[in-house]
Amino acid sequence: MNEVMDLVLKIAVVLVFTNLLRAFSIRLKIPPVVSLIFLGIVIGPSVLNFLEPCMTIDWIAQVGVLFLIFEAGIQTNLQKLKDESKMAFLPALGGVLLPFIGGFALSYVYTSDLYESLFIGTIFTATSISISVITLIELDKLKTIEGRCIVNAAIIDDILGILLVSIISGFAIKSEVASSSFFQNTTVITLIKMVIFFIVAFLVGIFVLPLVYENSKKLKLEASILSLSVAIIFIYSWFAENFGLAAIIGAFLAGIFIGQTEYQHRIDSEIAQVGKSFFVDFFFIGIGLKLHLSELTINPIFLILFLLIAIISKALGAGLGARMGHFDTTRAIRIGLGMVPRGEVALIIGSMALSRNLITDDIFSATVIMVLVTSTLPPFLIKYSFTKLKKDTF
Numbered sequence: 001m002n003e004v005m006d007l008v009l010k011i012a013v014v015l016v017f018t019n020l021l022r023a024f025s026i027r028l029k030i031p032p033v034v035s036l037i038f039l040g041i042v043i044g045p046s047v048l049n050f051l052e053p054c055m056t057i058d059w060i061a062q063v064g065v066l067f068l069i070f071e072a073g074i075q076t077n078l079q080k081l082k083d084e085s086k087m088a089f090l091p092a093l094g095g096v097l098l099p100f101i102g103g104f105a106l107s108y109v110y111t112s113d114l115y116e117s118l119f120i121g122t123i124f125t126a127t128s129i130s131i132s133v134i135t136l137i138e139l140d141k142l143k144t145i146e147g148r149c150i151v152n153a154a155i156i157d158d159i160l161g162i163l164l165v166s167i168i169s170g171f172a173i174k175s176e177v178a179s180s181s182f183f184q185n186t187t188v189i190t191l192i193k194m195v196i197f198f199i200v201a202f203l204v205g206i207f208v209l210p211l212v213y214e215n216s217k218k219l220k221l222e223a224s225i226l227s228l229s230v231a232i233i234f235i236y237s238w239f240a241e242n243f244g245l246a247a248i249i250g251a252f253l254a255g256i257f258i259g260q261t262e263y264q265h266r267i268d269s270e271i272a273q274v275g276k277s278f279f280v281d282f283f284f285i286g287i288g289l290k291l292h293l294s295e296l297t298i299n300p301i302f303l304i305l306f307l308l309i310a311i312i313s314k315a316l317g318a319g320l321g322a323r324m325g326h327f328d329t330t331r332a333i334r335i336g337l338g339m340v341p342r343g344e345v346a347l348i349i350g351s352m353a354l355s356r357n358l359i360t361d362d363i364f365s366a367t368v369i370m371v372l373v374t375s376t377l378p379p380f381l382i383k384y385s386f387t388k389l390k391k392d393t394f
Contacts, residue, residue: 010051014043018281029138031131031375033284033343037368040288053289057282064283065348066251067275070233072129072158072344073255074268081152087145087325088152094321095153095314095339096160099124102313107363110302116363118168119353123367124310125161127154128343128375135379136338139386146331146386150338153318158345162252165349169356170194170244190244197243201236201250205257213261225263226270232258246352287347290354291365298362306366307373314340334385340378342371 017039025035043050051057103124107117132150136142142151170190209232216222233254240250258267319336327335350367353359359367 007054007056014039014051014285015278015281017043018285022281031128031343033128033131033347034372034375036281036284037288037372040285041291041293042288043285044289044291046288046291046293051289053286057286057289060279061283061286061351062247064275064279064281065248065351066233066237067271068280068283068344069162069248069251069348070255071268071272071275073252074259074264074271076155076159076256076259078256078260081155084148084152085156088149088156090321090325091149091318091335091339092153092156092160092321094316094324095127095157095318096125098317098320099310099313100164102309106302106305106309110299115168116353116359119165119349119359120363122161122164122168123342123346123349123353123370124313125157125164126342126345126349127157127314127339128341128345129154129158131341131343131375131379132338132382135382139383141386145327146334146338149322149327149335153321153335153339157339159252161345161349162246162249165352166240166245166249167194169246169352169358193244197240197245201239201253205253209257210261213258213263216263225267226274229254229258229263229267229271230274248348248352283351284347287351287368290351290361291368292361296362296365298366303366303369307370310342310370311340311374311377330385330389333389334382337378337381337385340374340381342374346371 018036021035021039022032025032042048045052100121102121104117104121107113107120111117129151132154133142136144136147136150141147170193212219212221212228213225216225216228221228233251236250236254237247238250240253241247258264261267315336317336318339319332322332322335323329346367350359350364354361354364
């Protein structure tokens with residue numbers, strides 16, 4: 001059997017187990033993200049060595065990231081976010097600033113590497129919307145004041161995290177590109193390219209894309225809305241990547257703009273079906289494949305501090321922000337705990353930084369462990385805060 005067909009067979013086997021594991025996770029109320037990462041660890045070099053990281057798997061995973069971020073963009077209700085952002089702004093700001101400072105300080109003390117420290121700080125800012133939402137739905141608390149605040153603050157956190165990683169990656173000029181011409185590497189040129197990207201992206205998104213979708217029937221494109229949308233995602237992603245930002249900011253903006261068209265729900269459903277049936281799952285599996293547990297050399301004290309700071313800084317930062325926003329202490333605790341889970345965005349930032357050699361394998365492994373811990377522990381704490389703690393006045 002040639003190498004291509006061998007890989008095709010392995011992918012087919014993994015897809016079968018992925019679907020079974022997803023159904024199993026839902027039944028046991030375990031976040032599918034956690035299960036898929038564990039699947040990658042088991043079938044990867046750490047345990048069975050059934051599937052190894054390769055260019056094909058990496059390409060599938062990268063496309064999965066774009067679909068995942070696009071989905072976050074298209075599901076962002078700008079009007080609702082605008083209406084309720086005042087309530088969520090301070091918890092979101094606290095949930096970004098304190099974790100960023102904590103992650104940066106921890107890394108800089110241990111490594112003295114500026115860009116690695118900036119990326120670790122950015123990783124700490126992310127919040128998993130899905131894990132918190134699932135927990136709140138189970139408790140029938142999603143529509144409460146705390147529930148709405150957690151969801152909106154998490155959205156704001158992820159937007160800020162995506163912007164941060166795009167800007168930092170644009171300025172992270174490492175030694176391999178230091179030999180390029182001066183004009184390619186100046187901060188001013190990088191900043192100008194970023195500004196050009198945002199101007200063009202917004203002009204196209206506000207004036208061109210609505211016309212394309214509005215006239216899709218006349219242009220005989222209505223039946224090809226999905227493929228047209230995928231093309232727009234890829235173009236925006238390429239544009240962002242080549243103008244000093246991360247590709248994910250392009251995919252996110254494409255989602256935001258397409259989400260304002262009449263085809264929002266149809267495109268969201270179809271992209272989610274295509275992405276989650278194949279591409280997105282392989283991103284999380286690929287995370288597990290990259291882990292070589294037997295080769296981990298991470299300092300145990302650093303790992304413990306990494307986990308503690310990630311959890312405490314997010315809960316404390318978001319909780320203090322909520323308290324400053326005139327929430328009572330009990331509600332502030334609930335909001336702080338609801339912001340602790342990390343998930344997709346943290347993994348995307350870590351994976352992107354690793355691929356660009358901006359963080360080490362050990363830091364990436366610590367990030368994965370942090371995601372696993374913060375995806376499984378906080379839901380229990382959130383439930384406790386709603387069932388055992390009694391609210392004061394608001």
